[in-house]
Every structure is written in structure tokens, then in C-alpha cells.
Amino acid sequence: MPSSNRHVEPRRKPRQVRAELTRDRILTAAAHVFSEHGYAAGTTNRIAEQARVSIGSLYQYFPNKDAILAELLVRHVDRGRWDQGDRLDLSPGTLEQVVRALVRDAVDNHRDDPQLLRIMVEEGQFSDELRETITRHGAQRVAQVRELLARHPDVHVRDLDTAADLIVFTVELNTHRLAASPQTGSIETFENELVDMVTRYLRG
Amino acid sequence: MPSSNRHVEPRRKPRQVRAELTRDRILTAAAHVFSEHGYAAGTTNRIAEQARVSIGSLYQYFPNKDAILAELLVRHVDRGRWDQGDRLDLSPGTLEQVVRALVRDAVDNHRDDPQLLRIMVEEGQFSDELRETITRHGAQRVAQVRELLARHPDVHVRDLDTAADLIVFTVELNTHRLAASPQTGSIETFENELVDMVTRYLRG
DNA sequence: GCAAAACCTGAGCAAAAGCTCATAATAGTG
DNA sequence: CACTATTATGAGCTTTTGCTCAGGTTTTGC
Structure with a gap:
């Protein structure tokens, strides 16, 4: 993987409700995926999939995996x-x-x-x-x-x-x-x- | 990484003392690396390096990372x-x-x-x-x-x-x-x- | 209704990590 | 010493995975 931790600050700040919703979906999915597979095996793609959200959206709200x-x-x-x-x-x-x-x-x-x-x-x-x-x-x-x-x-x-x-x-x-x-x-x-x-x- | 767990049986069976020694070096190094970096971040290359053994040798004695x-x-x-x-x-x-x-x-x-x-x-x-x-x-x-x-x-x-x-x-x-x-x-x-x-x- | 802002998408890039294989070196045997 | 079996090597192939970006869709403000 590319060197992690390149960005440190969060990305977009949600301004619409649907954005907030997406963020929450991602976090909920992440909690689920991490607790199921562990941190290393909990891939960002898997999280996005579980959240029914594209991988791109995930990276609009979180600079990297660690941030999640x-x-x-x-x-x-x-x-x-x-x-x-x-x-x-x-x-x-x-x-x-x-x-x-x-x-x-x-x-x-x-x-x-x-x-x-x-x-x-x-x-x-x-x-x-x-x-x-x-x-x-x-x-x-x-x-x-x-x-x-x-x-x-x-x-x-x-x-x-x-x-x-x-x-x-x-x-x-x-x-x-x-x-x-x-x-x-x-x-x-x-x-x-x-x-x-x-x-x-x-x-x- | 390639799909793990393709092989299940061990590989070569050591017949010379030096082989047994190599195997032990690998295991010792693995113990060190895993406890230092965790399982996921404990790469096989790192283990081989720590054991002063080529990566090829490692895979002659262990079918995959899990087996170690x-x-x-x-x-x-x-x-x-x-x-x-x-x-x-x-x-x-x-x-x-x-x-x-x-x-x-x-x-x-x-x-x-x-x-x-x-x-x-x-x-x-x-x-x-x-x-x-x-x-x-x-x-x-x-x-x-x-x-x-x-x-x-x-x-x-x-x-x-x-x-x-x-x-x-x-x-x-x-x-x-x-x-x-x-x-x-x-x-x-x-x-x-x-x-x-x-x-x-x-x-x- | 319309333009701008916010939001979403997913093919695909680059780095990392697991693992292979052709070849070289070494040890055992007579 | 010659010959074979065993062991060692490491460049590099392949898959995985974190992450980007060019472009599309939806919402908001007027």
C-alpha cells in the first residue's frame, strides 16, 4: 500500500444531511468490519462495500484508514x-x-x-x-x-x-x-x- | 497479496543439521518480528531478513505465513x-x-x-x-x-x-x-x- | 428553472506484501 | 575427486490494498 498518513486533517466537512448520513454509514460499517476481521484485514474497500458507499466517498470524509x-x-x-x-x-x-x-x-x-x-x-x-x-x-x-x-x-x-x-x-x-x-x-x-x-x- | 493458504502441507523436511538450523532461525526471527510488529505488519520478507536467510529459504520450510x-x-x-x-x-x-x-x-x-x-x-x-x-x-x-x-x-x-x-x-x-x-x-x-x-x- | 455548490461514483494507479522458480552453493557418499 | 541430493539465494511475478481523480448526480439558493 502507499505510505499511509500522508494527510492528517479531515477532508470535506458535511454540509448536507445526506453527507452526514454517509459519514455515519461509513463509521458504522467500519465498526462492523473492523470488529469482524480485525484492523489489518478490514480493508477500506470492504468498509465502503459494507456501507453501500463508493470507495471514493469514503476518502472524501476520511484522509486515510487510520483516521476512521x-x-x-x-x-x-x-x-x-x-x-x-x-x-x-x-x-x-x-x-x-x-x-x-x-x-x-x-x-x-x-x-x-x-x-x-x-x-x-x-x-x-x-x-x-x-x-x-x-x-x-x-x-x-x-x-x-x-x-x-x-x-x-x-x-x-x-x-x-x-x-x-x-x-x-x-x-x-x-x-x-x-x-x-x-x-x-x-x-x-x-x-x-x-x-x-x-x-x-x-x-x- | 496472493490468496493465502493455497498449500497446506509443510514443504521440505530437513535432512541435514544446517537445514534444521535454518528452520529454527526462521522461527526465532518470526517470533521476534511478530511480537515486535504484530502479525499483519510482520512480513515474511522482514522475517527472512531478521533470520539472515533468503526469502526463498523461508518458503522451503513453510507453505505460507500462517503456517509459521x-x-x-x-x-x-x-x-x-x-x-x-x-x-x-x-x-x-x-x-x-x-x-x-x-x-x-x-x-x-x-x-x-x-x-x-x-x-x-x-x-x-x-x-x-x-x-x-x-x-x-x-x-x-x-x-x-x-x-x-x-x-x-x-x-x-x-x-x-x-x-x-x-x-x-x-x-x-x-x-x-x-x-x-x-x-x-x-x-x-x-x-x-x-x-x-x-x-x-x-x-x- | 438554472447555475453553483455539495456530494457521489468507480475504474484504475502505485506501493506493499506473499510467494515462485531458475540457478548457485554446499554437504554427503564411494 | 566425482556425482548426487539437499539446501540456499534473490530477482521478480502476482495479488492485494490504500488511495486518487475525472467526471457524473443531487441538493441548495436565488
Whole structure:
């Protein structure tokens, strides 16, 4: 392929509704194709085909393939920010209730397309700026959970930082897996056990 | 690229030592290149270059790119099988000791090249047969852990199957992460917390 | 209704990557 | 040493794929 990343800025800015629609069709198709075939095998032609749009149209709205993935990631992060603090901030109740809220939050955040998220995080070649955003986003969440734990009287662990890190990651990954693979056991059972594990850990 | 997977059988069978050596050089180089650049960007030419071997030689021992990854995976699985039961079978001691052994085992199993393992599992396009092998291998391990838990008097969980599944996966994934990313905190601290989490969970 | 702007199309170009094959070099054998 | 089997080489063929551009269609503004 020709050297990627030649253009960096977006192309045309949609001015008509149908253009906005086309853009959305492309993004939806891209999400579908990427999560189905992976980033490398998700060709731009395949995306255009899936979107029922000509390849030319695709390149009117996105300077290159990377930009499409980047846009998908930005959208995901934005949506995450939207309902971020809601459930967690000042969430009261027993430790178990807090943990359960945490798990539910993670599940909700991955409901749309877990495969895609995985690909975005693991296969995408992003700019340093975007990578920075991702990292900061993760760190922010860990910090948020840390504060939550610090405030709860029932939490007894040696090191709050490590604990927050550990449980955020554990919940995240198990959620990934739960959503991604056709699970053998029931979802509720798994959620209960996960909540139990984290809760008992935090209780000391 | 030309349609992959045209040949399925291996090519030449090495009859001289130097051939065996070349084959090994290729595999070693492939492991290096794949874990460095990912599967898609790990080109066969790059592998050959890294192995200081001509591209022609590479294709004398491997029918196509996929076969190289497949061979790497087979080798990994075989090596895993080798020291599988050793530490775990009939491992005595407190629950915490058992769990710690479990964690150490996972760490050891990923020590060689965690990046590569990730790529093999997540980016590789394997035959159904090979996928079957991977799945069976995982299920076997879960079953093994399940038995271990069943035997220990201090284990109190609602559902042994789910518990075994949960902790195998959790330990696995956290190990992945620990090994793959330049960790912020110390390794020991993280291991201790992970062990604590699992132990407290199992204790009920 | 009409011109301009916005939008869409898809054949095809150029680079990249998988892979082949004719030929050369090396190792084994008597 | 001579002869054969095995192994190694790398220029280059072929396919794939990211992406362009010349030209057509639709929408908007007047």
C-alpha cells in the first residue's frame, strides 16, 4: 500500500444531511468490519462495500484508514465520558453494592461492541496524541475508583493504588471476555462471582 | 497479496543439521518480528531478513505465513504441556500457597514472550483444528484447577466451575498485562495483591 | 428553472506484501 | 575427486490494498 498518513486533517466537512448520513454509514460499517476481521484485514474497500458507499466517498470524509479507527475511538471515549461519574460518584450503600455498580458500569461501557474496543486498543496505530488520550482516560478511571475505595469504611487493603489498578483491570478484562465470547455459564452467575471476588478482596 | 493458504502441507523436511538450523532461525526471527510488529505488519520478507536467510529459504520450510505462526503456537503449547502438572498436581499447603503457585505458574508460562502469545491468540487466523486445540487446552487447564479447588478444604464458593473459570482467566490476563506493559508499581506488590484477591475469594 | 455548490461514483494507479522458480552453493557418499 | 541430493539465494511475478481523480448526480439558493 502507499505510505499511509500522508494527510492528517479531515477532508470535506458535511454540509448536507445526506453527507452526514454517509459519514455515519461509513463509521458504522467500519465498526462492523473492523470488529469482524480485525484492523489489518478490514480493508477500506470492504468498509465502503459494507456501507453501500463508493470507495471514493469514503476518502472524501476520511484522509486515510487510520483516521476512521481514530474517529471511532474518539466517539467511544466521548460516550464513555458522558455517563462516567453518574453512577459512581458518591454512590452510597454497602461495599458489595458499590462493587456491583462498578461491574455494571463496565458492562454497559462495552455493550455496543467489545470486539471493536479490543481492536482499537490493541491493533490500532494511533498518533501519540491519541494514545495519550487513551492512557489518560484509563488513569483517570483508576484514580476515580481509588477515591471511591478510599472513602468507603469497609475497604481494607495494603495499597490503595495497586488495589484500584488491579480491580479496574480485572473487571474490565472479565467484562471483555464475558461480552466477546458466547459464554458457557449464565451471565448473572458470572457477574455474581466477579462481584464476590472483588468485594471479599477489598474487605480484607 | 496472493490468496493465502493455497498449500497446506509443510514443504521440505530437513535432512541435514544446517537445514534444521535454518528452520529454527526462521522461527526465532518470526517470533521476534511478530511480537515486535504484530502479525499483519510482520512480513515474511522482514522475517527472512531478521533470520539472515533468503526469502526463498523461508518458503522451503513453510507453505505460507500462517503456517509459521501456527508452528510457533504448537511449540508454545507443547512446552506448556511439558511442565503442566508438575507444580500443581497434589500441591499441598495452605490455600494461599496453592494460589501463589498458580500465579507463579502463569507467570512462568508467559515469561518467554508475552507479546507473541497475545498476537497468537488474538491476531492469528488459525485452522479450525488448531483453534480446537487451543480451546481444549484452555478447558483442560480450567478443569485441572477445578479439581485442585475441589480437593482443598478451605475453598468455599457457590459454583466450582464458574470459580475455576474466573480465577484462571483473571490470573492469566493480569499476568499478560504485568508482563507486557512496563509496569508502574513493583511486580511483587502486584503479585501479592492478586494472590490475596483470589485467596479471599475462594475462602468465602 | 438554472447555475453553483455539495456530494457521489468507480475504474484504475502505485506501493506493499506473499510467494515462485531458475540457478548457485554446499554437504554427503564411494 | 566425482556425482548426487539437499539446501540456499534473490530477482521478480502476482495479488492485494490504500488511495486518487475525472467526471457524473443531487441538493441548495436565488
